[in-house]
Amino acid sequence: MKTLLLTGATGFLGGAVLEKLLNENQEANYLFLVRAENAQQGLDRIRMNMEKFNVDAGLFSKITIENILLGDLSEPEDFLSDIRINKVTHVINCAAVASFGNNPLIWKVNVEGTLAFAERMAQVEGLKRFLHVGTAMSCAPEPGSLVAESAEFEDTAEHLVEYTRSKSTIEQLMRQRCPQLPLVIARPSIVVGHTRLGCQPSSSIFWVFSMALMLRQFMCSLQDNIDVIPVDYCADAMVMLLNRETLDNDVYHISAGEECSVSFADIDRAMAVALEKAPVGDAYAQVNYDVLVKMRRQLKDIFGPCNERLMLKAMRLYGSFAMLNVRFSNDKILKLGMPKPPRFTDYIGNCVQSTRGLSIQQQMVVDFK
Known part of the structure; x- marks a missing residue:
C-alpha cells in the first residue's frame, strides 16, 4: 500500500x-x-x-x-x-x-x-x-x-x-x-x-469575469480566449x-x-443566462488600463464598498493575463486516457449561484492574501 x-x-x-x-x-x-x-x-x-x-x-x-x-x-x-x-x-x-x-x-x-x-x-x-x-x-x-x-x-x-x-x-x-x-x-x-459546487470551495479568480462584465469594459477583447x-x-x-x-x-x-478553451464572449453569454439578464455584448468596450484608472471614483458605485487601490491593482494584473489570449496544449494528459475537460461555460451557472450575495471585494480576498 x-x-x-x-x-x-x-x-x-x-x-x-x-x-x-x-x-x-x-x-x-x-x-x-x-x-x-x-x-x-x-x-x-x-x-x-x-x-x-x-x-x-x-x-x-x-x-x-x-x-x-x-x-x-x-x-x-x-x-x-x-x-x-x-x-x-x-x-x-x-x-x-x-x-x-x-x-x-x-x-x-x-x-x-x-x-x-x-x-x-x-x-x-x-x-x-x-x-x-x-x-x-x-x-x-x-x-x-x-x-x-x-x-x-x-x-x-x-x-x-x-x-x-x-x-x-x-x-x-x-x-x-x-x-x-x-x-x-x-x-x-x-x-x-x-463543476458541481461552483465557487463554494473557493471564489478564486471567478470574480475577475464578474468584475469585467459589471464594468462593461476591460483590457481584453470579447473575442480573446482563455x-x-x-x-x-x-x-x-x-x-x-x-x-x-x-x-x-x-x-x-x-x-x-x-x-x-472559451472566449470572453462565450463567458458573457453564459453568465447572462445564469443571471437571467441580457449579455453585455456590443455594450462592452476594450480599453487600456489608463481608462480604468480614471474610473477610480466610480468603483464604489459599481461594486459597492471596496478598496479602490486594490481593485485597480487587480484590474491591471488580471487584465494583463486576460490579454494574453493563450491556450495550453493538453495532448499528453489526454493520451493517458484523461477525458476532455468541461468548458468553463458548462458549469459557470453553478459559479454564479454560489457567489450570489457576495461582493467582488469579498470574493477577491483569497487571491490577494
Whole structure:
C-alpha cells in the first residue's frame, strides 16, 4: 500500500485532491502537512475544508491526528526530521503561496521551502513519485499562442507577477539540485470553480469575469480566449498522474487546450443566462488600463464598498493575463486516457449561484492574501 504525503490539503486544489481520494476510497496511508498549533487543530483545518467540498463526515472519519504532519514550508526544518517521512512512497505537493499580491512569503515558501522539502524527499529510498503542482503560466507565454508542454524555460522571460516567477524557478532548481528525485510536474492552467459546487470551495479568480462584465469594459477583447478548468477536473488528472506506474513524460499541462478553451464572449453569454439578464455584448468596450484608472471614483458605485487601490491593482494584473489570449496544449494528459475537460461555460451557472450575495471585494480576498 502506498504512503501518500499530501501538502496543501487545507487549500483549493489540495482540498479537491483529498475530496477525490476520500470519495473513491483510494487505499493509502495518509500523511498531511498542515500549519497548526497542534495535531488536533491541523485535523480540524482539513475537516473544515472538506466541509466546503461537501465530503461526507463518515468518509472523513478515517483521518485522525495520526495522519497530521505539523509543519510549514516557510520553516521546513521544523518538520523534515519527522521519521514518518522515511516511509513515504508518493508525494503530491500542492502547497504554495498562490497570491497575486506582494506576499513576502511567496519566495520563502514556493522556492526556498519547497526546494528543502524536495531535497529531503530525494533522500527517501522508497519514494516512487514526487508530483509537484506548478502553473502553466510559469513559462511566461507569448500572446495568442498555443503553449507546448515543455520543461524548458527562457531565462530572460518576463513574468507578470512574482508567483509565476517563483513557480518557474522552483521547477528549474528541483531538476538541478535533485536529479534523483522521481519528479513529475503538473501545470494547471487557470483553475476556476468546481463543476458541481461552483465557487463554494473557493471564489478564486471567478470574480475577475464578474468584475469585467459589471464594468462593461476591460483590457481584453470579447473575442480573446482563455484556458480555464474546474478544480475537480484538475484533481482527477492529478490523481491519475499519481497512480500511473510509469509515465512517458515528466511535464503535463492540465488545461482546457485549444478545443475546450472559451472566449470572453462565450463567458458573457453564459453568465447572462445564469443571471437571467441580457449579455453585455456590443455594450462592452476594450480599453487600456489608463481608462480604468480614471474610473477610480466610480468603483464604489459599481461594486459597492471596496478598496479602490486594490481593485485597480487587480484590474491591471488580471487584465494583463486576460490579454494574453493563450491556450495550453493538453495532448499528453489526454493520451493517458484523461477525458476532455468541461468548458468553463458548462458549469459557470453553478459559479454564479454560489457567489450570489457576495461582493467582488469579498470574493477577491483569497487571491490577494
